[in-house]
Amino acid sequence: MKKSKMLLAAMVGTLLTGSQAYAEKTQLSALFMAQAAYSEQDIENMTEAFEKANPNVDVKMEFVAYEALHDKIVLSHNASDGYDVVLFDVIWPAEFARYGLLTDVSDKIDNSTKADILEGAWTTVEYGGKYYGMPWIVDTKYLFYNKKMLSEAGISKAPVTWAELASQAKIIKDKGIVEYPLVWSWSQSEAVICDYATLLSAMGGEFLDGNEKPVFQQGGGLHALEYMVDSIKMGLTNPNSREYSEEDVRRTFSSGQAAFAVNWTYMYNLANDPKESSIAGHVGIAPAPGAANISKASAVNGSMGLGVTSNSKNKDIAWDYIKHLTSQPVQEGFAKLSLPVWKSSYDNPEIAKGQEELLKAAKVGLAAMYPRPTKASYQEMSSILQVAIQEALLGTKAPTEALNEAADAVSDLD
Template identity: 60%
Template sequence: MSGKFQSLIMQAIIGGGLLAGGQMIGHGALADTTINALFMSQAAYSESDVRAMTADFEKANPGIKVNAEFVPYEGLHDKTTLAQGAGSGYDVVLFDVIWPAEFAENKVLVDVTDKITPEMKKGVLPGAWTTVEYKGHRYGMPWILDTKYLFYNTEILKKAGIAHPPKTWAELEKQAEIIKNKKLVEFPIVWSWAQAEAAICDYTTLVAAYGGKFLDESGKPAFQTDGGVDALKYMVETTDKGLTNPHSKEYLEEDVRRVFSSGDAAFALNWTYMYNMANGDPKESKIVGKVGVVPAPGVAGKSEASAVNGSMGLGVTTTSKHPDDAWKYVVFMTSQDVQNKYAKLSLPIWASSYSDPAVTKGQESLVAAAKKSLGIMFPRPTTPTYQQLSTQLQQALHTALLKSASPADALQTAADAAGGGL
């Protein structure tokens, strides 16, 4: 080592210290902790909103930096599990309500049951906790409390002479026929039926309406019977009649939003976030001020309304090197103050928020629909092998929609493939 280089090293040590690995800090100050967080880049909170929330967290916690990464929903699960398998990567991850069973069994998420405070237990809506629970334990905080609603174009319904939005799926079909016959739009209904989880969410909404179930009491497939078959028959029927946009088979939620916001559909099933984007953002929508929203319809004699549990939570990974700081970030992001501030794209998990004018103003009809829908959210199957089951169901839905098999036969094929391995 040269004398000059040795002198520089000594100056660094005297001036501020040298950490293992060569990272220098000055005057005894602690080095910043960086935590990595994984989010999705579609639906619910926008990327800009998440970054704004994160910036506020960093201001309140100057020793912690957050590196936020965004991926499409379709890549969220695999990105999480691949990083976990590598033993590094993310400290905080956004996870779907359908994943706690798998993530708990495979030790992907930290069990935070003991970290949930009495204030959290009392203040969060009871139904929201199901988002992060598995076998009596909690693996994060609920963050996005969401279900799918029926959105409708008020101007189109008025032109069609329709006085009120449909309360049953059969009534929706009749209203769509009236609108189509009057040539107000070519395909009155648009859905997200791409061969992805989006289609399962729409299917689940219909299964709930028709009184179906995914699994029986012994945990074996039951979607190939009764309401499960009726739900898929409805999907096929509305397509055959030309009421459903045929491109729905390739659409995800953002495609649905674009079609509906352009005025090319009278009805759409979608998540909360679409309301304010379609009804209040002229940069994103041609139908600002013409958007109605109600709970998804029911089926006469079986249900008054229907809803799928599409909620998501934030959790700390078991491989996080900074679990306490990661949990601090989760608590901040899910806090009532933060959620109330950003309530235009995702409604809060906190019960008292629904009487706060800052949350309800300008979206009264959405909040009214939420008060009913959030209380009847129907779950997708809770099983560690959900991903495989979902893939089999997606294939069944497309097989029927493409007329390659009847709804009953397509679902039976999926049930046989799932067998008793759930």
């Protein structure tokens, strides 16, 4: 508690010297995600520091599940009580730019700021050469593993290829250490697309070709889905993965019901917390594996940004709030569930302390982040692909059939 108060005081001091309190009482409305990355408490603490520095600003925060975030932003656009600040996914700027949902803030971002932030993070807020916000969450999926289970199976190190992962999982299963060694977030949602994209990228696949035509139904895209299906058929993947979100994965892995899990950054410290996990102290993390003769590692770009809505009546104050949340001191003060977007933060020993393995994996994973398609109709494309993947995972269609039908449907989108 004492450390939190000191951190809060430091952030308030930074803000007070960098900006003046607003003269008139202003209420901001901000929309955030209630899963993965920063916790609600983290964001509330960050916001409290901003409000203390600006006593005439009151920030009303709303937290929703990721699956509700996109539609909340869209539906609130013309509402009288719409949001001023919204958290948005890397896959949405094209659509939001087309419909004018976010404010172009390109003129507010100087060259120094551009140079100081991780290059991959900027893809989160950029579309058509313009910036629609500030990067806030830089994230990708990692391979988590139970060190104790691997040791009991006689396995000395984490797998570096997906084929090796399947082999290790089979050894663990055959030795009776755990019934289902693998757990994933494969519910019919964007979660399954992120896991699929990770595998697709490792296996040399692409979602679309240079002419924006689907090619995920062949090559690495097909191999990725076949790998997913085979892991269920072999009894290596927990079949409940087909209904799981990231939080389900965290709970399953943290309760000792899996040897391996694929999940976002936030799970590392929670799975190592004795209050949250029965396997604390036995959690390993590595970059998601690669594929022999194709890739060394794999990763999906799961980053998110903060933007000012185009209909906000308090755009300047909203931008100041975003600058506060995304500032280096604030991000470094809350770096246990989400790593900073600032390059120099990764050389800060305070950030690395207690999570050296995470930062080592992050240096590889963040450099390998594979993007999902940047197109205004991405939501429709994703929904089509989600259904196809689910059909294959449930065994109602073969991977080839499911992906071919999805490719035909995606071809009809604009």
